[in-house]
Amino acid sequence: MKSIVNKKNKIKGCFADKVFDVLNFIVLFIIFFLVGYPLLIVISSSFSEPTALLAGKVWLYPIQPTLAGYQAVIHHKQIWVGVGNSVFYTVVGTVINMVITVLAAYPLSRTDFAPRKFISLMFAFTMWFHGGLMPTYLLVRDLGMYNTRWALLIPTAMNVWNMIIVRTYFQNSISESLFESARLDGCDDFTYLLKIALPISMPTLAVVTLYYAVAHWNVFTAAYIYLQKQSLQPLQTVLREILLLSKMQEVSVDATAGETNAQQMSEILKYSLVVVASIPMVILYFLIQKHFTKGVMVGSVKG
Amino acid sequence: MKIKQTNVVSANTATKKKPHKILAEMKRNWQLYVMIAIPFIYILIFKYYPMLGAQIAFKKYTPKGGIWGSQWVGLDHFIRFFKNPQCWTYIKNTLAISTYSLVLNIPFPIILALCLDYCRSKAFGKTVQMVVYLPHFLSTVIVISTMNMILDNRIGVVNNMMQILTGSKVNFLGNAEYFRSLYVWSGVWQGTGWGSILYIAALSGVDPQIHEAAIIDGANKFRRIWHIDLTSIRPTIVIMVIMKLGTIVTVGFDKTFLMQNSVNLRVSEVLSTYEYKTGLGGARPDYSYATAIGLMLSVVNFAMIVTSNKISNKLSGSGLW
CATH class of the missing domain: 1.10.3720.10 (MetI-like)
Structure with missing residues (x-):
């Protein structure tokens, strides 16, 4: 970010530059507003009184703040089955992802590994060409993973792009001399990977972990294609039923006291549900955010 | 970076030289081969096998015949x-x-x-x-x-x-x-x-x-x-x-x-x-x-x-x- 400081005009800025600064601020503010306002509206609505929400009174902040929508979410059993499943898929899936990604990235970062070029090319090719939906479906079915939790864990065990990010980081950040001296000290590859390479790559590994976790948390298509059983469905499938298909029978029964506002409750529940379903990944995003530029930048170096 | 370049060159020449050099490399780097094995198999099964499976685009797929046994129908x-x-x-x-x-x-x-x-x-x-x-x-x-x-x-x-x-x-x-x-x-x-x-x-x-x-x-x-x-x-x-x-x-x-x-x-x-x-x-x-x-x-x-x-x-x- 040093360049920004340098770019600031120390010589008295000319007229065009002043125009630029004003325009730049306006454009940035518009972008900020357009992206942020929908998020704000959803959050504010989720805390508002259903009647005020339905009357279109929520413009900026919650009107007659209430937690009714969140109570409705808490009492909705199907949502929590989805949350439980998604936590499982996210945690187990991400662990599998990280293990396999590191196992691929480390050898491919080592320049003295003879089949390195061949294997790198072979992996990279799969980013640009793939067999398609049906052959993959048939494979998953023939392997007996259809309608089992494995279907959401194994077919996506590694993402080549994420592997390249980690590999590039290993390659660029770990000096050759460090490796040579470790080797002379009798350090083998497993020890080197665990004791040196992984600890100094933590920022990039954190970013890649986030990428994988988000992918698992947000998975919809694979679940829709491979899972039939209600008890295995991840959160996104449940969200689709409630938010997009408006299947809401359950909520009117067990979350509301009076029948008159059942309709209103199911409306406000949607807003609260959007917030609840997004929170885990948003928290993870804030925790790992500071490493972004580094993690992505390294990945952008072609290799 | 320079060191890396020379190593690439030496690795390349090593593979082109006699077979015992390749064996020596495998012996020295056997742990790397062990590591890459799992991702390699994963890619083969879940990325390359479906490419072979795509042949049913040119076949009349039947559950009985499967991917390999179904009849060819061309385009x-x-x-x-x-x-x-x-x-x-x-x-x-x-x-x-x-x-x-x-x-x-x-x-x-x-x-x-x-x-x-x-x-x-x-x-x-x-x-x-x-x-x-x-x-x-x-x-x-x-x-x-x-x-x-x-x-x-x-x-x-x-x-x-x-x-x-x-x-x-x-x-x-x-x-x-x-x-x-x-x-x-x-x-x-x-x-x-x-x-x-x-x-x-x-x-x-x-x-x-x-x-x-x-x-x-x-x-x-x-x-x-x-x-x-x-x-x-x-x-x-x-x-x-x-x-x-x-x-x-x-x-x-x-x-x-x-x-x-x-x-x-x-x-x-x-x-x-x-x-x-x-x-x-x-x-x-x-x-x-x-x-x-x-x-x-x-x-x-x-x-x-x-x-x-x-x-x-x-x-x-x-x-x-």
């Missing part, structure tokens, strides 16, 4: 696809959405990155960044329902505003003609911030001395953006354009499928949703026919990447490989 499924009068609608829908989104998703992240790079208030810039990255982490279902909530005809905030300003409401969601715009602009909303990261990284790599020299020469910020920044990040732009071109016939299945309803089906049926419906969605699944459609998409995408890369290499001297 029957492809011919059937192009004889279907609907196929041109699907192709048109697909290309309309993908070019629409390509045209917007290339310049917007660049503009955002430049704005952030020239933002004079560091705190404001950081706040903007924090907010614009966020939608990238929301799921497709969440993005679509947020859009539905904002644009809703009865209680949506946009329509309430329009009611006040213009006196009338627009039924965005119940009208097929808005489908493409909703699809593309919600994608812009979700992806612009994240897409800008690469350019921000590239811009921070621009040599500040060039800017200083330009300032002394009297160049204003508009000119500096044009002559210095955009020129410096051109390789990044080229790579992003190539990668986007490589998805020109892929309009994401999940978002289209999730937004699809009986009202907008006329414009929302794209090749990937049609592939799904013929292969898995309908009462009489036709695996081979769906595979043929999927294979065409893969081949066209791959051809687009290779060609655009070749063209870019020739014109600008940079590309993906």
